Each structure stands twice: as structure tokens, then as C-alpha cells.
Amino acid sequence: MAAGDVAGGDAARHVLAVEHVSKVFGGVRALVDVDFDVLEGEVHCLAGENGCGKSTLIKIVSGVHAPEPGAVLRFAGERVEGLTPVTARRLGIQVIWQDLALFPEMTVAENIAFEANLGGRPRWVDYRAMRRTASRVLERLGVALPTGRPLRELGIAQRQVVAIARALVAEARLVFMDEPTASLTQAETRALFEVVHRLKADGIATVFVSHRLAEVLEIAERVTVLRDGRKVGVFPAGELTQNRLAELMTGEAHEAVVRARDLTAAPVVLEVDGLARGGEYEDISFRLHAGEILGVTGLLGAGRTEVAATLFGLTAPDRGGMRLDGRDLRLGSNRDAIRAGIAYVSEDRLSLGLVQPQSISRNVAITVLDRLLGFFGLLDPARERRLVGDWVDRLRIRIGRPEDAVATLSGGNQQRVVLAKWLATEPRLLILDSPTVGVDIGARAGIFQIVRELAAEGLAILMISDEIPELYHNADRILHMRAGRLVGEFQPGEAPIEAIEAAVHA
Amino acid sequence: MQAAFTRILRGQGDILGLLVFFAVVLVFFGLTTPRFLAAGTFQSIAFQLPELGLLTLAMLLPILSGGLNLAITFTANIAGLAMAWIIQLGGGPEAGLLVVLLGTVAALVVGALAGGVMGVVVAFVGAHPILVSLAMMIFLRGLGEFLTRGGDISGFPPFIATIGHGTVLGIPLPLLILLVAAVLWQVLLGRSRFGFSTYMAGSNLEATRYSGIDTRRVLVLVYVLSGVMSAVAGILMLTRFNSVRVGHGEAYLLITVLACFLGGVDPFGGFGRTAAVVLALVILQTIASGLNLMGAHQHLATALWGVFLIAVMVGRWVWQRWNWRAPG
Numbered sequence: 001m002a003a004g005d006v007a008g009g010d011a012a013r014h015v016l017a018v019e020h021v022s023k024v025f026g027g028v029r030a031l032v033d034v035d036f037d038v039l040e041g042e043v044h045c046l047a048g049e050n051g052c053g054k055s056t057l058i059k060i061v062s063g064v065h066a067p068e069p070g071a072v073l074r075f076a077g078e079r080v081e082g083l084t085p086v087t088a089r090r091l092g093i094q095v096i097w098q099d100l101a102l103f104p105e106m107t108v109a110e111n112i113a114f115e116a117n118l119g120g121r122p123r124w125v126d127y128r129a130m131r132r133t134a135s136r137v138l139e140r141l142g143v144a145l146p147t148g149r150p151l152r153e154l155g156i157a158q159r160q161v162v163a164i165a166r167a168l169v170a171e172a173r174l175v176f177m178d179e180p181t182a183s184l185t186q187a188e189t190r191a192l193f194e195v196v197h198r199l200k201a202d203g204i205a206t207v208f209v210s211h212r213l214a215e216v217l218e219i220a221e222r223v224t225v226l227r228d229g230r231k232v233g234v235f236p237a238g239e240l241t242q243n244r245l246a247e248l249m250t251g252e253a254h255e256a257v258v259r260a261r262d263l264t265a266a267p268v269v270l271e272v273d274g275l276a277r278g279g280e281y282e283d284i285s286f287r288l289h290a291g292e293i294l295g296v297t298g299l300l301g302a303g304r305t306e307v308a309a310t311l312f313g314l315t316a317p318d319r320g321g322m323r324l325d326g327r328d329l330r331l332g333s334n335r336d337a338i339r340a341g342i343a344y345v346s347e348d349r350l351s352l353g354l355v356q357p358q359s360i361s362r363n364v365a366i367t368v369l370d371r372l373l374g375f376f377g378l379l380d381p382a383r384e385r386r387l388v389g390d391w392v393d394r395l396r397i398r399i400g401r402p403e404d405a406v407a408t409l410s411g412g413n414q415q416r417v418v419l420a421k422w423l424a425t426e427p428r429l430l431i432l433d434s435p436t437v438g439v440d441i442g443a444r445a446g447i448f449q450i451v452r453e454l455a456a457e458g459l460a461i462l463m464i465s466d467e468i469p470e471l472y473h474n475a476d477r478i479l480h481m482r483a484g485r486l487v488g489e490f491q492p493g494e495a496p497i498e499a500i501e502a503a504v505h506a
Numbered sequence: 507m508q509a510a511f512t513r514i515l516r517g518q519g520d521i522l523g524l525l526v527f528f529a530v531v532l533v534f535f536g537l538t539t540p541r542f543l544a545a546g547t548f549q550s551i552a553f554q555l556p557e558l559g560l561l562t563l564a565m566l567l568p569i570l571s572g573g574l575n576l577a578i579t580f581t582a583n584i585a586g587l588a589m590a591w592i593i594q595l596g597g598g599p600e601a602g603l604l605v606v607l608l609g610t611v612a613a614l615v616v617g618a619l620a621g622g623v624m625g626v627v628v629a630f631v632g633a634h635p636i637l638v639s640l641a642m643m644i645f646l647r648g649l650g651e652f653l654t655r656g657g658d659i660s661g662f663p664p665f666i667a668t669i670g671h672g673t674v675l676g677i678p679l680p681l682l683i684l685l686v687a688a689v690l691w692q693v694l695l696g697r698s699r700f701g702f703s704t705y706m707a708g709s710n711l712e713a714t715r716y717s718g719i720d721t722r723r724v725l726v727l728v729y730v731l732s733g734v735m736s737a738v739a740g741i742l743m744l745t746r747f748n749s750v751r752v753g754h755g756e757a758y759l760l761i762t763v764l765a766c767f768l769g770g771v772d773p774f775g776g777f778g779r780t781a782a783v784v785l786a787l788v789i790l791q792t793i794a795s796g797l798n799l800m801g802a803h804q805h806l807a808t809a810l811w812g813v814f815l816i817a818v819m820v821g822r823w824v825w826q827r828w829n830w831r832a833p834g
Contacts, residue, residue, distance in 0.1 A: 314716075338718040346716060355710045355717075357776055366706055366717045369699045378697040421717065 015040050015174045015205045016061060016075055016093070022068040023056050030056040031067075034231045036224055038174055041203040043196060045210065045220035045237070048249055049440040050411065053229040054209050058176050062095045063088035076173070092173030096163045096180065104152035109134035111151050112165045137165045140202070141195050157188035164195060174205045181215055185299060186505040193219050211441070213242040214469075227251055242469075250442035258493040259452065260476045263292040268326075269460035270429050272311075275320035280306040281484040284320070288429070293451065293461045295475030297468055297504055303484040304464045305347060308431050311462070312344040313337035324428060338367065343422035345415075347434035347464070353418045354406050361388045361402035363417055368424045391420035395450060412443025419450060430454065432463045436470060448474050468504060472497045480504060520770040523825075524785045527818075531789055535796035542799055549678070553671075555791045556680035557746070558758050558765070559784065560739035563691050564732045565762040566783055570695070571728045572708040572775030573628060573635030578762065579755045580646035581620045581733050582740030585613035586750040587650060589741060590659040598661045606666065613737045620646065621733020625726035650752030660749035670745030680742055684784075687738060692780040694731075704728055708775030764815050765790055790814075 017037035023030045031053045038044050048054050059065045061073065063083040073080050075091045102111050113133040134147045143161050151159060160180055167175050181189045196206050196219060210216050216223060217237050225232040225248045232248050240248075266289040275284040281303035288294050296304050309315045311322065313331030322329040324340055331337050334344070346352040354363050365372060365384050372387065374380030388402050397416040399409065406417055415435060422430065432451065436444045452474065455461050465471050471478050472492045480488035480503060490500050535542040561578050568575040589609035596605030620642060627638045672679045695701035703724045706714040715721045744750050769786035771778030790811060797807040 333720075334716065335718050335720060344716070351710065352713050352716050355706050355713045355776075357709045358706060362702065362706065366702070366714070366719065369702060373699070377699075378693070379699065379702060425718075 013040055014038065014074065014077060015042075017077075018061060018074065019072045021057065021060055021071045021073075023053075023060060023065060024068060025056075029229055031060070031229045034226070034229075036061075036231070037234075038205045038207055040173075040205060041200050042205045043200055043208070043219055043221050044205065045208045045216045045223045046226070047210070047213075047216055047223055047245060048226035049211075049442060051440075052226040052249070054226055055178075056229075057226070058095055058178070058207075058209070061088070062093050062176070089170060092171060093176075094167035094170055094172040094174070095176040096160075096167060096178065098178045098180075100159055100163045102151055102159060102163060102166075105150055107148055107150055108145050108154070108162055109147040111162050112137060112147075113169055115166065115170060133169060134165065137168050140168065141165060141198055143191075143195065155188075157184050157191065160184070160192060161195060164199075168199075168204075172204055174207065175199065176207045176209065178209045179211065180208065181210060181212060189215065213245050217242065217245065225249055246441050250440075252442060252445070258473060260492040260494075261292075263289045263476055266290045266292065269324065270311075270462070271321075271323040271326075273321045273323075275307070275310065275317050275322065277306065277310060277315060277317050280315075281481075284486055286479060286486065288460045288462060290460055291455050291458045292477070293455050293463055293475045295471035295478040296462065296464045296481060297466065297471055297478060297500075298481035299504065300466070302481040304481050305433055306484075307481075308344060308433050308462070308464060311337070311429075311431060312342055338425055338427075341426070341428035342431065343425055343427035343429070344431045345418050345422060345433060345435055347437060349411075349414055349418060349438065354414060354421075356407040357405050359403045360392075360397075360399055360406050360409070360417055361385070363406045364388045364391055364421045364424060367421050387424065388420075391424060395420050395423075396446070410440070410443065411438040412440055412446060415439055415443075415447055416450070419447075423454070427459065429460045429462065432461060432465075434465055435463065436465070436467065444470070468501050469497065472500065520779065520782045521785060524769070524782060524789065528785065528789050528792070531792055531796070535792070535799070539796060539799045542796055547795055547799065551788075551791050551795050552678045552681045553746075554795070555787060556678075556684040557739055557742055557755060558761060558791070559684040559787050560687055560735055560742060561755065561758050562762040562765045562783060562787055563687055563780070564735035564739065566691065566766055566771065566778065566780065567695075567704065567728045567732045567735075568635060568639075569763070569766050569771055569773070570708045570775055570778055571704050571725060572711065573725075573728070574639060574763070575621075575624065575729065575732045575736075576636065576639040576759065577620060577624065577643040577646055578732065578736040578739075579759050580643050580650065580752070581617055581736035582743060582755060583650050583750065583752045584620065584646050584740070585617040585737035586740035586744040587653060587659065587752070588616040589613040589744055590662070590750045593662055594659070599663055601663050603665075606663065610741060613741050614734055617733040617735075617737025617740070618730050619733070621729040621731065621736070622726060624733070625729030628729065629722040629725035647752065654750075654752055656752070658749045658751045662744070662748055666745050667748055670742065670748070680746070683738070683742060687735065688780055688784050695780055700724065700727060705776055708772075709777075761790070761811070764811070768815055768818055 014037050019035045021034045021036070022032055034053070034057060036057060046054050046057070056065065060067050063085040067073070073083060075093070080087065080091065106114070109127070109131045113130040131147050138145055138147070141161065141164065145154070145158055145161065151162065154162070164175065180192060184192060199206055208216065208220060217240055220237045222234055223237050223240060223245065224234045225245070227249060268287050269290050270288040273285050276282045284307055286294070298304055306315070310317050313334040313336050324342070329340060331340070350356060355366070361384060365387060368387065369379065372379050372383045374383065385402070391397070392399060392402070395416045397413050397420065399413065406414060409417065435447055435451070439447060448470070451461060451463070463471065463475060475492060478490040478492065478500060479486055480490065480500070488503055541547070561582065564578045565575060589612060592609035592612050593601045593605055596602070596608070624638050624642050627633055628635050669679055674682060695704065703714065703719045703721070706719065707721050707724050711721055739755070743754055747754070765787050766778065766783055767773060768790065769778065769783030771783060793811065793814065794807045797810060798804065
């Protein structure tokens with residue numbers, strides 16, 4: 001959209017219109033000459049990979065950061081200079097960050113209404129007025145919440161509503177929501193969308209920041225795409241497909257192909273028979289063949305990670321058996337599992353997958369210290385350098401120096417380091433638990449390419465994921481878990497993806 | 507050539523900084539205190555440093571693993587008591603070399619036991635190391651005072667004093683013991699599987715366990731070795747004072763913690779190097795000796811250590827800010 005349009009006759013319909021916004025942090029150009037506008041009552045989506053400048057843009061229009069000189073910020077057609085967080089709020093700009101910034105120990109009513117009831121005189125807190133305000137706003141949103149209960153007793157979806165209600169109390173004209181659906185179930189996401197529609201009916205605009213492309217296209221009217229700090233363009237959501245949007249965000253073509261192969265004739269690597277563990281999962285039986293990528297999906301809490309923990313020797317099953325290459329597995333600890341040839345990429349890369357403050361080198365070497373011993377049984381730094389160098393090359397990990405803290409790497413490169421440390425153990429079975437959590441779309445393709453290459457070499461791979469499209473396009477078979485049981489099996493290509501999604505979210 | 511040089515220097519910032527600091531300290535006392543730059547000063551430093559040094563090494567391991575061992579000084583005392591007891595049983599002043607050796611072994615075993623109990627509780631029960639070692643410290647102090655009725659145990663064969671006061675090629679024997687212990691620690695931490703695992707466990711115990719490291723064994727070993735090193739300090743104290751007294755060296759406890767931090771050890775575990783810690787110790791001891799020569803009261807010297815440590819922390823912060831802002 002050209003700058004002239006924004007400044008033109010329909011300027012009044014813009015709740016927000018900014019032009020030529022740039023921002024430089026310590027020599028890094030976070031935003032380069034970006035234009036962005038939101039119409040009254042519009043549902044707009046801001047899409048882009050991590051580090052594309054989404055957060056910086058939000059922080060500029062909400063007054064947290066000042067843009068570089070030359071930027072023009074207009075709110076409801078009025079040009080504003082020297083925006084501060086306070087003036088931005090007065091102009092009706094509200095940002096709901098992912099952490100929500102609520103007070104867990106305070107009641108729902110206090111969380112919603114405390115700001116509106118501060119600063120007046122006399123300086124007494126009027127709890128009854130707070131409750132009234134809160135109830136009124138919640139009613140407007142069409143949501144019933146217990147206003148007297150402390151916030152910590154509420155689920156994440158309800159907290160989200162509380163944060164939105166608080167924005168409404170502050171007379172928001174435009175609400176930014178940062179990854180609001182990240183931890184919501186499908187049903188909760190529906191409910192949130194319902195709330196967004198109510199806001200729209202009231203003439204309040206919403207800007208979604210989300211990486212779930214399907215949702216983006218469902219809820220948004222227009223999508224602004226950023227890449228590397230530049231605006232790629234603004235598109236009507238109706239004209240985009242998921243693939244097209246992914247291409248715009250990453251600048252690379254993404255083909256969605258089904259790669260499922262029939263590997264039931266290949267030798268069985270893992271055989272699980274009637275596995276059960278009280279309160280976690282029940283009667284789990286399946287076979288995993290050499291070279292096969294077996295997907296496991298299901299809602300959070302379906303017991304997927306719990307089964308993985310048992311396969312990795314972290315918990316003991318109550319009943320049932322596991323065989324690897326035909327030999328019974330008796331696992332006293334995860335060290336037994338590693339020795340037997342099992343590797344486990346945890347879903348929690350930050351606190352379980354990697355020792356974040358320590359070096360890339362040490363994080364790769366930790367699983368194979370035995371093989372790095374030289375004279376007198378001491379670790380040989382030359383061997384460690386060779387090992388790390390080999391894996392950095394093989395998995396195409398982009399690093400500065402091997403001595404840098406692993407925390408300095410991007411999510412995608414960290415996940416490659418995790419893969420490196422486990423592949424170094426030369427496993428027979430690789431368990432991937434949500435391998436793309438916190439990994440950009442562009443980097444995900446790279447991770448899956450590695451996974452498929454490993455499968456082609458004969459590694460048996462068990463891949464747990466929430467993201468059904470990822471499994472659909474990469475796995476050979478998909479198992480569906482619900483409430484601790486295996487309830488279905490799908491062949492990508494044979495069953496349409498919609499059928500799997502419907503079954504999982506039913 | 508230059509690339510190789512920078513590679514060697516890289517990661518040595520902590521040591522370089524401490525060396526510069528050491529030079530400043532030497533110049534300051536050299537200029538202000540006429541008798542400072544004399545052999546006698548360094549002789550006295552060389553004899554005083556090892557007790558504190560060995561105890562600091564005993565403290566270093568638990569801190570790197572993300573914990574703490576508050577029982578080091580009383581472990582040293584109890585180990586010394588065990589040795590004294592064996593020597594008295596073996597004839598007191600007339601005891602032979604064999605008896606003394608036996609006593610040494612007994613002291614080391616007692617140290618290992620004290621550490622081992624703490625290690626097992628920390629590793630298997632998951633109790634906080636500060637509480638566990640505090641309990642052990644109180645237990646050992648009470649036990650020691652009960653056994654000695656608060657008095658000194660003395661009456662050892664004369665040759666024991668030569669360990670505490672003798673020299674080899676002009677180098678005080680205690681200093682040699684500290685050097686050997688420090689080199690051992692340096693190799694253990696820098697090049698052994700155990701050392702590697704200690705650093706990793708110190709940064710993130712769970713992630714280390716998930717990677718297939720037996721973190722319980724590592725933690726037990728950390729406290730066993732800490733106890734053994736405390737025992738070595740206890741043996742050295744026995745030879746230096748020709749007696750054992752429960753409570754001796756108690757004041758060193760917190761100084762060992764401070765020496766570790768001065769040497770760049772991360773208070774939350776996972777990072778820190780033996781060489782830097784030893785250098786930090788030398789600086790602390792030099793300051794104490796210098797102040798002593800200037801005629802400052804001993805307690806004032808202790809107070810100045812505190813000031814000095816705060817100054818170092820602020821200095822490091824400034825240095826990091828400056829580094830962070832510098833381009834590249």
C-alpha cells in the first residue's frame with residue numbers, strides 16, 4: 001500500500017497508520033522503512049519468523065521504543081510525535097504480551113479493574129466497584145468468569161480473557177495479541193476467536209501475532225508479512241494459502257508433499273507390547289521398523305511424552321514389554337537406554353535438552369565422553385574438537401565458535417546441536433519429542449530434511465508432535481493417542497489431513 | 507602468528523585481569539612499605555597460604571557443582587583428630603613413621619566419609635547443599651568438642667614439625683603440597699570425565715542427567731573429594747601447630763568462598779578455573795601480609811579484604827559493560 005493512500009481521504013478510518021519506521025539496535029537493523037496500518041474494527045495479522053521485527057514494530061507503536069528519525073506515526077488520523085507508553089495507552093493502544101503480565105495472587109476482578117480504580121481520590125480501593133467493572137466488561141465479551149477467585153486458579157485460556165478484559169477497561173481501540181493461541185487447545189482457540197469477533201463488533205481492532213498459519217488465515221482479514229526487518233507486503237487473508245504465507249515469511253518455496261512410505265516389510269527395530277504405567281498410559285502396542293518415521297500425535301496430556309520417558313528409561317512401566325532389535329529392554333535408567341541405542345530429543349530444549357550456559361562443544365561431547373579419552377584416561381581436547389567439527393559440518397549447524405554458549409544460537413541451530421549430541425551416540429532408535437518447538441518455519445524444513453536423511457540411512461524414528469501437518473508431510477505412519485491410549489493409526493496420503501485433525505481435536 | 511597468540515589469550519581474561527591486579531598490589535606495597543619486597547615477606551606468605559589454599563580447593567568443587575560445603579573446616583579438624591588419635595595410640599612422641607602414615611590414611615578416610623555422607627544426602631535426597639553441609643558442620647563441631655572437651659591434642663613425634671615448617675630446595679613443604687593439590691585439581695576439572703560432568707551438572711543438573719551422565723555419582727564424588735581435600739588441610743594444620751584443636755581455621759570458611767568468587771567462579775555453579783582461584787588466593791594473602799607489614803591491625807586487614815572483594819565485583823561489572831558496548 002502506497003504512503004499516499006494512508007494519508008488520504010479515508011485516514012479517519014485508520015486506528016493506526018505508520019510510515020517509514022526504522023529501528024537500529026547496536027548496529028543491527030531491526031526494522032527498515034516499514035509501513036503498517038490497521039483499520040477500525042479490523043482483525044489484522046502480523047506474520048513473520050522470530051527476529052523479523054514483529055516485536056520491535058509493536059514496541060514502537062506502543063511507545064516502548066522510539067523509532068529512528070523520519071518515521072511518521074498517526075493514530076486515528078492524528079500525527080503523534082514523541083510517543084511514550086503512557087500516551088500510547090491514552091490513544092487506545094493495548095498490548096497483551098505472551099506472558100500476559102497478570103497478577104496470579106489477585107482476584108479476577110482486581111486484575112481486570114485495578115488500573116481503572118487507581119489514582120483517584122480518596123485513595124481507597126473500592127472492591128465493589130472493581131467487581132462491577134469486571135462483570136460489566138466480561139459480559140460485553142460474552143464470557144462468564146468467577147470474578148472473586150484468585151487468578152492462579154484459572155486456566156491459561158481464561159487468563160487470556162482476563163488480559164483482554166483489562167485492555168477493554170482501559171478503553172482500547174486497538175489490541176495487540178502476541179502468540180495468544182500458543183498454549184490453547186482447539187476449543188479454547190475457538191472461544192478466543194469468538195471474543196475477538198465481539199471486539200470487532202464493538203469497533204475495536206485486533207492485531208494477532210501468531211506462527212500458526214492456519215489460524216492466521218482463518219481469523220485475519222488482512223495479513224502484514226515482515227521478513228528480516230522489512231515489510232514483504234500486506235495481503236487480504238482470502239488470497240493466501242498456508243504454503244504461500246510460509247513462502248512469504250521465509251522467502252523460500254515450500255512444497256507440501258506427502259512422503260509416507262510403506263516400510264512394514266523392513267526389519268522391526270522397536271516392538272512395544274501392552275505397555276502400561278498407572279495414571280499415565282495403558283495398553284500401548286506398536287512396531288517401529290528400520291528407516292521408518294512413526295509419528296505420534298494427540299492433545300497435550302494424552303500420554304505421549306510419558307511413553308517416550310519410559311522408552312528412554314526415565315520411568316519404569318508397570319506392565320508390558322519393549323524389545324529393541326528383538327532383544328528385551330530392561331532399562332534401569334536412561335544410561336541403560338543410551339547404551340542400548342536409544343536417543344531422546346526432549347520437548348524441553350531449554351531445561352532438559354541442552355545445558356544452555358555451557359559451550360556448544362561441551363553440549364555435543366557430553367553423550368560420548370568415553371570416546372574422547374586419550375592418555376591416562378583423560379579427555380583429549382583434539383578429539384573433542386574433531387567430533388564437534390564433524391557434526392557441525394554434517395548437520396550444517398551455523399555457529400560462531402565451538403566455545404560459545406549454546407544459548408547464543410537460534411532455536412533451529414540449538415535443535416541441530418541436540419541432534420548432533422544424540423546422533424554421536426550412534427543410536428538405533430531416535431525419539432523426537434516436539435522437535436520444532438521454538439524453531440522458525442524456515443529452520444523447521446532444515447530439521448525435517450535431516451530427520452528424513454537419517455531415516456533413509458536406516459535409523460528408526462519415533463516423532464511426537466502437536467503439529468499434525470508436520471507429521472502428515474514427514475511421517476510414514478501416524479499414531480493417535482488420547483487419554484493414555486492408542487486410539488488410531490493413519491497413513492498420510494491415504495487419510496486426508498482434515499480427517500486426522502478432526503479425529504485428534506474431536 | 508598473531509592469530510595463534512589471540513587464540514591462546516582468548517578465554518584467559520580472568521587470569522590476565524588477576525595478574526594485572528597482582529602487579530598493582532605488589533607495586534603499591536613495594537612503594538609504601540620499605541620491607542615489603544624482601545624474601546622474608548614471600549617466605550611468610552608461602553607458609554600461610556597453603557592451609558587457606560587447600561580449604562579453598564575443597565570449597566571449589568562443590569561450588570562448581572552448584573552447591574557449597576560449609577563443613578570444610580570442621581572436616582579438617584576431625585580428620586586431624588583421627589590422625590592425632592592414631593599417633594597417640596601408636597606411642598605419642600615416640601611414634602614411628604609407619605604410625606604417622608597410618609594416621610594420615612585415617613585422616614583422609616575420615617574426610618572422605620564426612621564428604622561422602624553429605625554427597626549421598628545431596629545426590630539422593632535432593633536436599634539443599636547449604637543445609638546438608640551446615641548440619642554436617644554442626645555435627646562435626648559438636649563431636650569434636652565432645653571428644654576433646656574443647657582442649658588441644660598434642661604430643662607428636664618431632665619429625666612431624668618438619669612437614670609443617672621444612673623446605674625443599676628453599677620452597678616450603680606446605681606450599682609444595684598446595685601446588686601438587688592445585689595441579690591435581692586443574693587436571694581433574696579440566697581434563698577428566700568427572701570434571702566435565704561437574705561443570706555440566708553445576709549449570710543444569712537435569713539436562714546433564716538426561717544426557718546420560720550419572721549425576722548422583724558425580725555429586726557424591728564431588729563431596730567425597732571435597733572432604734578428602736579438607737582432610738589434607740587438617741593434616742597440614744596438625745603439622746604446622748604440632749597440635750589439633752577443634753575450631754582451628756574456622757575463620758577461613760567464608761574466606762574460601764570469597765576467594766572462589768574473586769577467582770571468577772560463578773556463584774551458581776558451572777564455571778570457574780583452578781588456576782584463577784589459586785591466583786586470587788595469592789593476591790588475598792599478599793594484601794594481608796602487606797597490611798601486616800604496614801603495621802595495620804589484623805582485623806583491619808580482614809575488613810579490607812571485604813572492601814577489596816566488593817571493588818572487584820564492581821570492577822568486573824564495569825568491565826563487562828564496557829566489553830559489551832565495544833563493537834565486535
